[in-house]
Amino acid sequence: MAETRRRGEALEAAIVDAVWAELAESGYAGLTVGAVAERARTSKAVLYRRWPGRAALVIAALSQHAPSAEDVPDTGTLRGDLLALLRTIAAGVSARSIDALWGLLAETARDPDLAALVHEKLTELQYNGPVVTVMERAVRRGEVDPARLTSRLLRLAPDLVRNELLVYGEITDTAIVEIVDEVVLPLAGM
Template sequence: MDTPPPPSRRPPAGAAVLREDKTEAIRAAVLAELAEAGYGRLSIEAVARRAGVGKAAVYRRWPTKPDLVIDTVSAFAALRLPVPDTGSLRGDVRVLLRGLVRALRHPLAAVIVPDLLAEAARNPAMARTLQDTLLAAQREVTRAVVGQAHARGELPSEDADPLALDLLLGPLYWRMTVVHADPTPTELDRLAAIVVTTLHGHALK
């Protein structure tokens, strides 16, 4: 007598599935809690309550608070700025600067990132994440802008001085996060000219 085949396994359902809408609700709750309470006072209970889920839903995705925060920051940083293509390097830099201003107005940059930078001084994993995600996201876009300029013949090389690329974000971060003042359109135009001049100067060496 033949042995009947084992019953086919049904695909996981219910609690076995990590629903994407719940994951995104939890990440949004993490950002809100970080903006209001800061990393030190953030709790899994508060995140779950704000997201409208149970604590188990959070722990199924992230076993610890650092894992939860690091993944959320990484996911947010992955939403990179679009690469502008205006037809000129100066135009691309000007559009990129305006996009960075909008990004720096977001609570993640205005409130959360300074708090996480303070935590990073005590938490090596947090420090590595901020460097690998936030810096890498900015560098990827700026290198793409330089590559386009090279393809158009505006720059003789695709290699750009990292310090020149830091001019895109450094002055804006200082002005908006430390001084708490928005740059004017005229100041953005001046900064775009400085960045382009610096990139040309590096290329001529």
């Protein structure tokens, strides 16, 4: 029986799974568009129609595995919501995601188009991501003055988590609590 041609979400899911498998097997440096296409049982042309290269594929895979606003439970407090969000991020971290971050970071230094793409994705997360959901809840509950929600504050917690991962190779619960209690909450006026 012939395999049905996949399209849309099914094809994208197969491609993202293939990217993760290739990252686990070959690391960022060894990942190729051809290997992803072969593993996803599609063509390189299909991949290049959606993504300009391996870095964009990895960004798509990282984005798919990042928590969304819907993944963040409403604990009733800004502190509780931030801790839950950062713990969700920490639970999803693996050696391959750290390797992918390092690979992307190195490649952005050489490729201004990729640097622009990474900046665009981070900006998109900053204004539409789970931190915004958490902060909007806090504003509705009266915990935070909306005037304090600068773009820097909205990206601070994810930036600090990313820094911990890149510098130390892990994000501990102690670091999560410190980020929330010693940095984000004071800057949010709490």
